[in-house]
Amino acid sequence: MELILATTLNPFSTETRCTATKLKICRSRPTAAATSCWQGLNAFSSSKTGLWVLSGRWIAAPGCVIKCSVFSSESSSFSTSQSASLREIPGSYGLPVFGPLKDRLDFFWFQGENQFYKARMDKYESTVFRVNFPPFPPGFPYSRGVALLDQKSYGVLYDTSKVQKEDMFTGSFAPSKDFTGGYRMLAALDPSHEKHTILKSMLFELLKVNRTRTIFEFSKAFAETFDAVERQISQGKQVDFYSSTQKFVLDFLIRTIVHRDPAKPGHASLANDGPSLFQTWIGVQYGGIAQSGLPHIVEEFALHNFPLPFFLVKGMYGRIYKFFRTYATEAIAVASSKFGLDREEATHNLIFILGVNAWLGLIRLFPAIIYHVANGGSELQGRLRAEVRSSASSTRAGLTAEAIASMPLIRSTVLEVLRLSAPAKYQYARAKTDLIIESHDAAYMIKKGELLGGCLHFASRDPAVFDDPETFVADRFMGEKGKKLLPNLLWSNGYNHQPATAVNKQCGGKDLVEHISCLFLAELFTRYDSFQIAEPASIYSYPPRIKFTSMQKKGRFIA
Ligand code: HEM
Numbered sequence: 039m040e041l042i043l044a045t046t047l048n049p050f051s052t053e054t055r056c057t058a059t060k061l062k063i064c065r066s067r068p069t070a071a072a073t074s075c076w077q078g079l080n081a082f083s084s085s086k087t088g089l090w091v092l093s094g095r096w097i098a099a100p101g102c103v104i105k106c107s108v109f110s111s112e113s114s115s116f117s118t119s120q121s122a123s124l125r126e127i128p129g130s131y132g133l134p135v136f137g138p139l140k141d142r143l144d145f146f147w148f149q150g151e152n153q154f155y156k157a158r159m160d161k162y163e164s165t166v167f168r169v170n171f172p173p174f175p176p177g178f179p180y181s182r183g184v185a186l187l188d189q190k191s192y193g194v195l196y197d198t199s200k201v202q203k204e205d206m207f208t209g210s211f212a213p214s215k216d217f218t219g220g221y222r223m224l225a226a227l228d229p230s231h232e233k234h235t236i237l238k239s240m241l242f243e244l245l246k247v248n249r250t251r252t253i254f255e256f257s258k259a260f261a262e263t264f265d266a267v268e269r270q271i272s273q274g275k276q277v278d279f280y281s282s283t284q285k286f287v288l289d290f291l292i293r294t295i296v297h298r299d300p301a302k303p304g305h306a307s308l309a310n311d312g313p314s315l316f317q318t319w320i321g322v323q324y325g326g327i328a329q330s331g332l333p334h335i336v337e338e339f340a341l342h343n344f345p346l347p348f349f350l351v352k353g354m355y356g357r358i359y360k361f362f363r364t365y366a367t368e369a370i371a372v373a374s375s376k377f378g379l380d381r382e383e384a385t386h387n388l389i390f391i392l393g394v395n396a397w398l399g400l401i402r403l404f405p406a407i408i409y410h411v412a413n414g415g416s417e418l419q420g421r422l423r424a425e426v427r428s429s430a431s432s433t434r435a436g437l438t439a440e441a442i443a444s445m446p447l448i449r450s451t452v453l454e455v456l457r458l459s460a461p462a463k464y465q466y467a468r469a470k471t472d473l474i475i476e477s478h479d480a481a482y483m484i485k486k487g488e489l490l491g492g493c494l495h496f497a498s499r500d501p502a503v504f505d506d507p508e509t510f511v512a513d514r515f516m517g518e519k520g521k522k523l524l525p526n527l528l529w530s531n532g533y534n535h536q537p538a539t540a541v542n543k544q545c546g547g548k549d550l551v552e553h554i555s556c557l558f559l560a561e562l563f564t565r566y567d568s569f570q571i572a573e574p575a576s577i578y579s580y581p582p583r584i585k586f587t588s589m590q591k592k593g594r595f596i597a
């Protein structure tokens with residue numbers, strides 16, 4: 039008997055309680071027009087109430103309609119009618135060697151990453167399709183999988199009861215552990231792994247014990263950065279903000295968590311080499327998918343062909359490690375004494391959390407904030423300025439956490455940037471078992487072990503969810519209407535209305551990111567009335583092209 043799986047009535051729970059009005063067990067394949075439905079293999083009914091409890095999956099003929107009121111295990115009730123339609127996953131991996139090679143040329147040369155997925159979504163008329171993901175051959179293993187480009191199918195990536203996340207940080211290719219002291223990092227651990235819970239709890243503790251430093255260190259690094267920006271502008275220069283952001287963010291993160299200025303003289307000092315040391319260590323480690331800023335042909339042959347060996351950056355990483363091992367004594371002591379972590383493992387994880395998880399995300403986010411706010415022109419900048427100055431003055435204590443929390447337009451603007459320009463564009467996972475995923479208009483069967491890859495550029499622009507999805511709307515996340523959209527904001531590898539925890543894979547810095555991004559805008563409009571950037575600007579190129587040309591300080595024009 040061919041098993042036809044239609045849909046899991048309530049994909050958010052493994053048990054669906056359903057008072058079904060129309061259920062029949064079919065012993066043979068129903069006719070195409072049949073309205074009879076096959077029920078889940080594990081279904082049973084309670085004769086008293088006629089309540090059908092389905093654990094597992096419905097089995098229904100295509101076109102079958104199951105009408106029932108469904109009580110999810112979250113005890114919310116809703117009425118639904120499921121028109122079960124199971125679709126073959128469209129798309130192709132192409133011929134061996136030639137298929138992935140063609141996709142590599144499309145992805146890195148002829149189409150670019152966004153058009154690569156858009157072209158296939160249009161061709162297959164589906165937001166779910168088979169594709170070769172990067173990195174590509176010859177030196178990287180085949181990365182065949184299923185792309186998820188809509189809000190509905192994306193959720194499976196977060197359901198670690200259905201998917202596994204070990205070594206999924208960047209998809210099918212995981213760099214050698216040589217780059218991280220021989221350890222698998224937190225971000226590469228499945229949440230079922232005990233070490234995942236320990237390391238994530240360590241991070242939460244470090245953020246908690248250092249929370250009183252956050253605003254001070256951020257504001258200090260902000261002031262240093264924009265003093266330098268103003269100096270350069272007054273010399274008639276345009277200021278590349280992506281470049282100045284790198285030192286700004288690294289100084290903030292390391293001063294806050296390590297309690298040491300990276301450039302402070304000392305035998306283990308990073309001097310002013312921090313950004314370049316981290317960029318090189320990361321770029322070599324993730325070369326297969328890296329954007330390096332090197333000439334394209336050089337990047338293709340030097341980085342995208344084969345995984346590069348750790349020895350190329352051993353000396354650089356050695357400097358980073360020595361700095362953390364020498365100066366991050368309090369953080370390492372917390373990891374060791376409170377969480378029983380080996381000091382070596384804690385140090386390598388601390389480097390990765392601050393250098394990859396935190397730094398790499400923030401140095402992409404802040405330029406994106408500047409880009410979108412600059413494009414909002416004087417109208418948006420005027421509204422943001424008014425909100426910041428009225429909130430800060432009302433607390434009289436300046437930019438406190440309470441003042442920041444009372445700036446709804448600032449927060450909505452940050453969330454809208456995170457929607458349109460999510461710095462971590464891709465999330466990957468592998469199916470733990472055969473499972474059903476659903477897009478807005480069909481259900482698909484995923485076989486155990488298959489790679490799933492979500493692309494936020496499209497899921498965050500899902501027209502089924504967002505009005506005017508391509509447009510930057512600073513107010514989008516304000517008020518009750520904006521609150522209802524939070525579950526559709528996916529930048530942190532989870533739903534924005536839900537917290538990161540030690541047992542899920544949601545970004546461990548989620549709250550910090552939103553807080554300091556609001557603080558960034560608040561500092562900006564406390565210090566300046568407005569600012570301008572050079573045209574053409576771009577955040578989709580690498581490096582992002584965001585150059586300050588002029589700033590208007592309170593009553594003073596800097597140009
Ligand atoms: C704009 C900045 C950031 C963005 C866009 C971002 C986004 C993400 C995403 C998408 C993931 C999931 C990766 C995956 O498993 O597929 C993640 C994981 C993680 N992030 Fe962030 N993040 C940012 C900043 C930070 C900061 C500031 C910290 C720490 C202070 C941080 C710590 C982590 C950690 C530890 C993980 C791994 C979580 C786990 O495996 O359970 N991130 N982040």
Ligand SMILES: CC/C=C\C[C@@H](/C=C/C=C\CCCCCCCC(=O)O)OO
Binds near residue numbers: 208321394400402462
């Ligand atoms: C781009 C990093 C954004 C946020 C950091 C976040 C999650 C990241 C997930 C994958 C990024 C993998 C690193 C890719 C490096 C590419 C090298 C380059 O192009 O510079 O964790 O918080």
